[in-house]
Amino acid sequence: MILFQIYLLAVALLVACSSTLLGVFLVLRGVALMSDAISHALLPGIIIMFLLVRTFDSFSLLIGAAGAGLLTVISVEFLINVKNIKKDTAIGLIFPLFFAVGVILIHVFAHTIHIDTDMVLLGEIAFAPFNRLYIGAKDVGPYALWLLSFIMLVNSFFVWFCYKELKLTTFDPLGAKLLGFNPAFINYSIMFLTSITMVGAFDIVGSIVVVALTITPAATAYLLTDHLDHMISMSLLIAASSVITGYAWAFIVDISIAGAIATMSGLFFIIVLCVVPRKGLFARASTYLNIRRKSAFQLVFEHIKLHGSVDIVLLPSLFGWSPAFVNRLVVSSEGRNLFVRKGSTLFLHKQ
Amino acid sequence: MNSKKQIASSLALSVKKLTVAYHDTPVLWSIDVDVPAGSLLAIIGPNGAGKTTFMKSILGLLPTLAGSVSFLGLSAAHAAKSGAIAYVPQRMSVDWDFPISVEEVVMMGRYGSLGWFARPKQHDKEIVIDALRQVNLEALAQKPIGSLSGGQQQRVFFARALAQQAEVYLLDEPFANIDAATEQILVYILQQLAASGKTVLVVHHDLHTVRTYFKTALLLKNRKIAYGPVEQVVTSVYLDQAYGNRYYYTPPAISHSGGDPDYISPAGKVSSWGEL
Amino acid sequence: MLDYTMVIVLIGASLLGILSGVIGVFILLRGQSLLGDAVAHAALPGIVLAFLVTESKNILVLLSGGAVSGAAGMLLMTLVTTHTRLKKDAAQGMVLSIFFGLGLILLTVVQKRPITHQSMLNKFLFGNISTILYQDLVCIGVITSIVLLFIIIFWKELVASVFDASYMQSVGFRQQSVSFLISILILITILIGLQAVGVILMSTLLIAPAVAARQWCDSMRSVVIVSGFFGALSSIMGVLLSNCMVGIPTGPMIVVVASGLVFFSIMTASFIAKRIKNFSVPPYTGVTQTNTHTQKNTHTQVRTQAYAQSRICFCYMSKKYIKQKDRA
Numbered sequence: 001m002i003l004f005q006i007y008l009l010a011v012a013l014l015v016a017c018s019s020t021l022l023g024v025f026l027v028l029r030g031v032a033l034m035s036d037a038i039s040h041a042l043l044p045g046i047i048i049m050f051l052l053v054r055t056f057d058s059f060s061l062l063i064g065a066a067g068a069g070l071l072t073v074i075s076v077e078f079l080i081n082v083k084n085i086k087k088d089t090a091i092g093l094i095f096p097l098f099f100a101v102g103v104i105l106i107h108v109f110a111h112t113i114h115i116d117t118d119m120v121l122l123g124e125i126a127f128a129p130f131n132r133l134y135i136g137a138k139d140v141g142p143y144a145l146w147l148l149s150f151i152m153l154v155n156s157f158f159v160w161f162c163y164k165e166l167k168l169t170t171f172d173p174l175g176a177k178l179l180g181f182n183p184a185f186i187n188y189s190i191m192f193l194t195s196i197t198m199v200g201a202f203d204i205v206g207s208i209v210v211v212a213l214t215i216t217p218a219a220t221a222y223l224l225t226d227h228l229d230h231m232i233s234m235s236l237l238i239a240a241s242s243v244i245t246g247y248a249w250a251f252i253v254d255i256s257i258a259g260a261i262a263t264m265s266g267l268f269f270i271i272v273l274c275v276v277p278r279k280g281l282f283a284r285a286s287t288y289l290n291i292r293r294k295s296a297f298q299l300v301f302e303h304i305k306l307h308g309s310v311d312i313v314l315l316p317s318l319f320g321w322s323p324a325f326v327n328r329l330v331v332s333s334e335g336r337n338l339f340v341r342k343g344s345t346l347f348l349h350k351q
Numbered sequence: 352m353n354s355k356k357q358i359a360s361s362l363a364l365s366v367k368k369l370t371v372a373y374h375d376t377p378v379l380w381s382i383d384v385d386v387p388a389g390s391l392l393a394i395i396g397p398n399g400a401g402k403t404t405f406m407k408s409i410l411g412l413l414p415t416l417a418g419s420v421s422f423l424g425l426s427a428a429h430a431a432k433s434g435a436i437a438y439v440p441q442r443m444s445v446d447w448d449f450p451i452s453v454e455e456v457v458m459m460g461r462y463g464s465l466g467w468f469a470r471p472k473q474h475d476k477e478i479v480i481d482a483l484r485q486v487n488l489e490a491l492a493q494k495p496i497g498s499l500s501g502g503q504q505q506r507v508f509f510a511r512a513l514a515q516q517a518e519v520y521l522l523d524e525p526f527a528n529i530d531a532a533t534e535q536i537l538v539y540i541l542q543q544l545a546a547s548g549k550t551v552l553v554v555h556h557d558l559h560t561v562r563t564y565f566k567t568a569l570l571l572k573n574r575k576i577a578y579g580p581v582e583q584v585v586t587s588v589y590l591d592q593a594y595g596n597r598y599y600y601t602p603p604a605i606s607h608s609g610g611d612p613d614y615i616s617p618a619g620k621v622s623s624w625g626e627l
Numbered sequence: 628m629l630d631y632t633m634v635i636v637l638i639g640a641s642l643l644g645i646l647s648g649v650i651g652v653f654i655l656l657r658g659q660s661l662l663g664d665a666v667a668h669a670a671l672p673g674i675v676l677a678f679l680v681t682e683s684k685n686i687l688v689l690l691s692g693g694a695v696s697g698a699a700g701m702l703l704m705t706l707v708t709t710h711t712r713l714k715k716d717a718a719q720g721m722v723l724s725i726f727f728g729l730g731l732i733l734l735t736v737v738q739k740r741p742i743t744h745q746s747m748l749n750k751f752l753f754g755n756i757s758t759i760l761y762q763d764l765v766c767i768g769v770i771t772s773i774v775l776l777f778i779i780i781f782w783k784e785l786v787a788s789v790f791d792a793s794y795m796q797s798v799g800f801r802q803q804s805v806s807f808l809i810s811i812l813i814l815i816t817i818l819i820g821l822q823a824v825g826v827i828l829m830s831t832l833l834i835a836p837a838v839a840a841r842q843w844c845d846s847m848r849s850v851v852i853v854s855g856f857f858g859a860l861s862s863i864m865g866v867l868l869s870n871c872m873v874g875i876p877t878g879p880m881i882v883v884v885a886s887g888l889v890f891f892s893i894m895t896a897s898f899i900a901k902r903i904k905n906f907s908v909p910p911y912t913g914v915t916q917t918n919t920h921t922q923k924n925t926h927t928q929v930r931t932q933a934y935a936q937s938r939i940c941f942c943y944m945s946k947k948y949i950k951q952k953d954r955a
Contacts, residue, residue, distance in 0.1 A: 027713075032720040033661050040827055083893050088716060089660040089838060092830035097886040099827055100879035103753070107874050208731065212724035219717045256735040262728025269721060273711065281710060287375050295370055295416045299381055303368075319368050320419035410797050431799040438797035449656060449790050450841060450850045459787045463798035467784060495845040515798070 007145060009247055012261070014148040015201040016213045016239035018155045022194050023214035024232050027222060028170045031087060034076070034191060035214040037095035039198050039207040041072040043102030046199075051109060062199055069195025072098060073188055144200075151200045155193055159232070162186060167228060205258050212262035213239050220269045223276055238268055296321070296329050297338060304339070304348050312344045362423070363388040363519050363550035364409070369418030371401070371408045378404045380574050382418070386552065386567075388518075391545035393555040393564070393581065396571035397594050402554045403441070405571065406523055410438055422519055430519075434463045437517035439508045441524055447497055447504060454492040456507050457482055460514030482513040485540060502533030509537055519550045527556060538564050558600040561585050633870070639764045640756050640862035640881070642771045643823040648836035648858025649778060650816040652851050653809060655837040656789050658715075660830065662701075665719035666817045667829040669700030671730030674751060675737060686763055690818045697814050700726050754825035754878035756866065763822070770819055774812055778851075785809065786847050823862060824878040835885040836861065842896035861885035 019035070026032050045068025046061055053060045072094055079090035159166065169176045169183040176183045194214070201210045221235035246261030253260075274281045299319060304310050310318070315326045330346075333339055339346040364386040371379040378401040386392055394402045407413045409420045411427040422430035430436050437460070460482070461475040483489045486506040491499070496507065505525055512520055520541075526534050545551050545566070555561055561568055561581055568584040570576040570593050577589040590600070654662055670693035677692025678684070700722045707718040750758075759767075778785065788795045788805040796802045817829060824832045836857035837850070844850045865881030 027717045030714050030716050032716040036720060036723060086658065086660065089655065089834055092660045092664065092834050093838065093886065093889060096828040096831035096882050100882040103879040104875055104883065107876060208724055208727050211720065212728055215717055215720040215724065219713055219721055222713060223711055256731045259728040259731030259735065262724050263732060266721065266725030284710065291372050291375055292416055295372060295377065299368065299370060299417055302381065319417040321417060412793055412796055431797055436797065438794060440793050444793060445791050450845050450847050451790065452846060462783060462787060468780060
């Protein structure tokens with residue numbers, strides 16, 4: 001049993017890391033939702049592949065998924081480049097169509113496809129057959145582990161090998177083309193690998209978690225750093241933590257593993273969003289208050305320097321502040337001993 | 352909504368101690384400007400000097416740390432509601448693939464006086480046609496805006512501002528990326544507006560044309576460097592302070608003809624936070 | 628075939644189609660095409676929570692729950708895009724997956740109770756337009772009319788604010804109010820539209836009619852009307868087709884029809900419209916060129932000139948398509 005849990009955890013970690021590696025570039029390119037789109041658009045590819053080969057083994061599924069993924073990307077790129085449709089509009093037009101076609105195919109060929117439609121509907125999408133095979137742990141156990149390790153290797157190799165191309169084409173595709181690189185190839189490769197990763201991951205954690213793990217750790221890392229290398233390593237770390245904590249939570253409380261991992265990754269994001277120094281929400285709020293106070297002091301200081309003194313009563317109309325703000329200002333300036341106060345007039349300290 | 356009050360003071364725009372910061376850096380610091388009615392003012396300065404920020408914050412589109420702004424004696428919000436201010440934003444701020452025609456964009460200039468719910472009337476349509484005639488776009492009134500050239504797009508924005516029949520016109524880089532002929536037409540319109548007593552403020556990017564197009568100038572580099580007649584502001588003394596040595600324009604020598612020497616404010620040093 | 632249930636379904640479908648088509652134009656023009664997908668996924672935890680708390684399957688109750696979590700999702704997306712460097716795609720993707728994950732957690736809680744949840748989840752994921760009742764139809768009708776009424780009343784403010792928000796702010800229309808109004812209308816539309824096609828297919832129902840209409844029309848009024856019409860058309864056709872072919876679910880069929888419509892429009896509309904509306908050949912001066920080029924060029928030149936001649940005739944005949952070329 002323990003081995004079973006460890007195996008699941010290992011596989012989940014592999015899923016997290018392989019999808020985050022690609023997720024970093026998806027987020028930077030502004031096509032983060034392609035991951036969600038591809039996860040849905042893979043359905044008809046799987047179904048068609050099944051209709052052709054009549055078995056549900058991983059390899060044929062991989063082929064079907066890769067084909068559907070590529071077709072999705074090609075159609076989206078066509079709409080964007082040839083027909084001048086914006087990125088997310090193109091995505092939003094293509095993937096529901098593919099998914100709808102897949103669902104229709106399932107219903108039309110229901111008598112030959114032994115897919116439990118309930119399993120299809122449960123949001124963990126169409127990989128119920130995998131769940132069934134999976135119960136015979138001995139058979140499939142190592143198999144999924146090997147598959148995901150392989151996918152992880154491929155993704156890592158791709159990111160390592162094409163690192164500078166990825167960097168360049170993400171930030172300046174036109175420039176990359178002028179320099180002789182091929183941004184289209186990089187683009188298609190990223191999407192292709194995303195499709196592969198999706199398929200490999202479905203049976204263990206389901207599509208929603210793969211999407212969450214693709215986008216959220218990368219987005220969180222993006223908030224934390226300005227360097228691409230750091231972004232990649234941080235997002236891997238965050239993805240792994242989300243998996244471990246989510247899994248633990250799901251184990252303890254007995255809830256859906258997929259939901260727990262997705263929620264944990266979201267929680268990490270919210271925490272980072274608030275807490276990051278300088279750029280986080282808390283930091284921004286305190287900086288804003290700080291700047292308001294500092295600038296107010298400086299403005300009054302300069303005013304006194306020019307005019308010799310200033311009457312507190314006149315401050316609101318002079319600077320457009322509310323009387324309440326002026327009162328708070330005077331009190332905190334006294335606390336800092338910035339000005340000399342005589343009655344209701346402020347002077348500077350003699351220097 | 353269109354209760355145009357009598358112009359209470361002869362000051363079209365009065366800015367006192369305007370201070371604006373973006374996150375933790377001050378972009379505008381204690382700007383004091385008094386713009387009389389009938390001015391044709393250019394707001395100039397290097398990149399990042401806060402020119403667009405200045406325009407947006409006096410309109411109330413950006414939050415300020417300190418400062419009071421009044422248009423014709425009214426606050427910015429009141430002046431906007433009474434239709435006294437016409438704002439022409441940068442052209443890139445709009446999606447030109449939007450499915451509307453030139454005429455409909457110019458009709459938006461009448462919305463301020465119509466208020467919520469009301470429909471445009473014949474009177475408004477006449478004003479719109481007149482505005483289009485002024486910018487020479489009458490023939491293209493029904494054309495969708497996506498098919499316009501850069502110069503035509505800018506003229507549409509101008510027509511929209513003209514349709515407002517406002518007292519104060521604020522334009523953000525109206526002459527950027529347009530052809531010379533359009534630029535001449537638009538400058539002429541602005542000069543006519545100023546001559547008829549309206550106030551025109553323009554964020555301008557081209558030092559070479561400031562002297563010929565405008566009468567007064569406000570030179571900004573986070574602080575107000577100089578403000579006054581254009582011959583006295585656009586001189587190497589002040590341009591050096593604003594641009595450092597990084598500008599390619601040789602202003603003529605300082606002329607002492609016209610303009611009150613007291614009108615030019617002393618230039619201030621850009622301060623850091625550490626003085627206190 | 629056209630029995631009572633069928634009529635109800637058709638009316639319901641067309642109302643939903645009109646609503647999605649009309650609101651979809653605003654969504655498209657605001658650049659929030661995938662908002663439908665994100666908000667639809669974000670509604671799940673609210674719906675499940677409403678079900679857990681009230682134990683009723685009343686549509687209004689569930690949708691109110693969905694509205695609350697959908698609104699929370701929209702707020703989070705706006706917060707992330709305005710205060711961080713993340714773009715809207717990352718914000719939408721995160722809200723989508725995280726909220727949906729929360730919903731899945733809540734669903735496992737539901738699963739433990741002896742109440743069937745399958746039908747509810749089915750409806751949510753795939754829509755249930757083919758099973759709506761008269762009460763649901765009344766509800767849809769009322770909400771659709773209210774939304775359309777708002778759009779008619781606030782037409783000029785909505786269009787102008789989507790076009791140029793800062794200008795409208797500068798003339799005294801508070802953009803916060805307008806933005807809030809638009810967001811509410813979008814939220815209501817998405818929640819109602821979920822009944823037609825379900826979560827996953829929501830974005831197409833919203834933007835496909837709008838994109839298709841945009842290909843054919845150039846003015847906001849026509850785009851909105853045509854988009855509403857296309858939406859209704861796709862829904863009706865989808866319902867009829869899925870009824871004819873046994874066993875095909877309605878939601879996906881609607882999406883297939885809508886997608887077919889939009890791709891047809893994308894491929895052909897520019898081709899056709901250019902020929903009629905915006906095609907302009909440099910004016911035929913009547914001077915024949917002397918040819919020193921090869922035979923191929925000559926043929927092309929002659930053909931172009933002849934074509935230009937016929938075009939001028941055509942333009943002359945259809946007067947309203949003549950445009951004075953005015954390039955200052």
